[in-house]
Every structure is written in C-alpha cells, then in structure tokens.
Amino acid sequence: KSKGKKQAKAATKQSKLNAVLGAGIMGGGIAYQSAVKGTPVIMKDINQGALDLGLSEAAKILGKGMQRGKVDATKMAQTLNAITPTLEYSTLKDADLVIEAVVENPKVKGIVLKEVEDNVADDAIICSNTSTISINQLAESLDKPERFCGMHFFNPVHRMPLVEIIRGEKTSEETINAVVAATLKMGKTPIVVNDCPGFLVNRVLFPYFAGFSKLLIDGADFVAVDKVMEKIFGWPMGPAYLMDVVGIDTGDHAADVMAAGIPERMARLDNDPVTLFYKEQRLGQKNGKGFYNYG
Numbered sequence: 001k002s003k004g005k006k007q008a009k010a011a012t013k014q015s016k017l018n019a020v021l022g023a024g025i026m027g028g029g030i031a032y033q034s035a036v037k038g039t040p041v042i043m044k045d046i047n048q049g050a051l052d053l054g055l056s057e058a059a060k061i062l063g064k065g066m067q068r069g070k071v072d073a074t075k076m077a078q079t080l081n082a083i084t085p086t087l088e089y090s091t092l093k094d095a096d097l098v099i100e101a102v103v104e105n106p107k108v109k110g111i112v113l114k115e116v117e118d119n120v121a122d123d124a125i126i127c128s129n130t131s132t133i134s135i136n137q138l139a140e141s142l143d144k145p146e147r148f149c150g151m152h153f154f155n156p157v158h159r160m161p162l163v164e165i166i167r168g169e170k171t172s173e174e175t176i177n178a179v180v181a182a183t184l185k186m187g188k189t190p191i192v193v194n195d196c197p198g199f200l201v202n203r204v205l206f207p208y209f210a211g212f213s214k215l216l217i218d219g220a221d222f223v224a225v226d227k228v229m230e231k232i233f234g235w236p237m238g239p240a241y242l243m244d245v246v247g248i249d250t251g252d253h254a255a256d257v258m259a260a261g262i263p264e265r266m267a268r269l270d271n272d273p274v275t276l277f278y279k280e281q282r283l284g285q286k287n288g289k290g291f292y293n294y295g
C-alpha cells in the first residue's frame, strides 16, 4: 500500500510557482491563498488599479490576522513579497500552474486562455476559476486541452475550504492529480467533478436563488427571507446577502447560463430583482450597494 502511495507521489508534479490571471475578488483571493501557504504567485491583470486593490486586500486580511495574534510581521512581509503583481504576459514563462480568474465571459476567457498557452512552458498546467462556463467549451480555445481543467474556488477564498476541480473530456489524469496536489498545498479541500452546468455547488445553489427571486416577485420581503434562512434554518447567510457577496453582475450572468444549462430545473423570470439591480448597477458589496447598502 505504502509503495503505491510513494509511486503516486512521484508521478504528481508540485507547483513551485503559481500564476493568477485577474486580480479581482477571486483572483486577488487566490493569489493571497497561494502566497500565505508558501507558493510564490504572479498576479496578472490588465488594470494597475485592480493589482493595487488585490495587494491591499491581501494586506488587509494579514492585518486582521496580526490583530488576532495569528500572524507576525515576518509572515506578513513574506506573504506580500510572495505575490508579484504584473501587467505582462511574458512573466508567465516560469509558472507551473496558471489559474484564470478574469470576468465571467466565455469570449474573454477564450482569448485569455489562448494567450496564456502561448506564454507558458509546455508542461505548465492551466485552470479556469469559472463558476458556470463549460470546461469542455473553454478547452476548445487551447492546443493542448489535456493540460486544462476547472479549479473553482469559493468566495471569500481565504475562508471557504472547498475547491471544485472540474474534469473536462480531454483533461489528463496527470493534470487532475497536479491540481489536487496544488489545492491541498493551498490548505483547501478538493473534490473532483465532471463537467456539467454549474458543476456541483452552483447546480444546487442557482435553482435556490431562482426560487428566492420568485418569492420576491410574489411579494416576499428579502430581509425576512434572509432572517428565516439564517436564524431559523441555520445557514451562515441568507440568499440576498449571499448574492451581494457573490456580486449581482456575476450572479445575474451565472443565472442566465444555469437557466440555459438546466432548463428543467430553473428559468429566468421577468422582473427578477437580481436583473433589475444589475441594470441599475447595484452590484453588491463590490460597489457598496446591492440588496443591502454597505457603508
């Protein structure tokens, strides 16, 4: 038994340098998580402001850790030094594992993934943090789809233990093993799932959000619904607050993709408050107003 274990270990490549594309809510969180668990990480965006925000969010989390006595000044400096912000693709050439976390748009992701493939080493692994887009569809933009899979973190990355690893039809076992190893190194719990609309978590979550929207259209009060789910049903947060955390734009777009993917389980409705908020640019916590207002 132990011999088999050793062999499996030898076959699995450990990433010495990670890279994250996109320094937003998720990309910034993934970069922090990689750095704090000891794997240096390149954080690439197209926008210097996003890079600055990504770094300052990491500093904020570390600062809170210091207040609670869990992080000392050395750990803080080491972690921040392990994140290299950049606007250049060329810096990806030494990365072993690249995680794409740009906007939830298949066209943009296709272009970015191809650009990544053109800039990384032949044996580098490429993942997407997409919430809803088919991994098989995204794999079509790559010359070597066997080195590609989904690596889906949850928000906020530093607090949520789960990572869904999504196997596309062409993903190799070697790729899955390496991404499982990288997930464990980041202190997270991996589950491997096949490609399907919403993977595991969002397949459960989005019909629930659709049920919530229908309740509101029928006249329910979102604060009351949140209260019931939190205080009586025992969930850590209700659907309105969760949608604000996810981001109304991301949530609205993901709901469209999910309704197209599992029409027998959910449909988009006219007057969905999530779509109305999106039109009004009430994007949730990211811009300070969604279902709730954030000072």
Ligand code: NAD
Residues within 6 Å of the ligand: 021, 022, 023, 024, 025, 026, 027, 044, 045, 046, 047, 050, 101, 102, 103, 104, 105, 108, 112, 129, 130, 131, 132, 152, 153, 154, 155, 245, 246, 247, 250
């Ligand atoms: P976000 O809007 O906070 O950040 C996206 C970032 O991507 C921005 O900083 C933007 O400048 C950058 N970007 C856009 N085009 C780029 C390019 N060509 N190259 C590099 N950077 C580029 O979005 P987010 O909420 O972090 O979502 C990112 C991805 O993670 C999406 O696929 C989303 O579905 C997924 N996701 C989101 C959540 C969530 O709760 N928000 C949870 C899990 C997964």
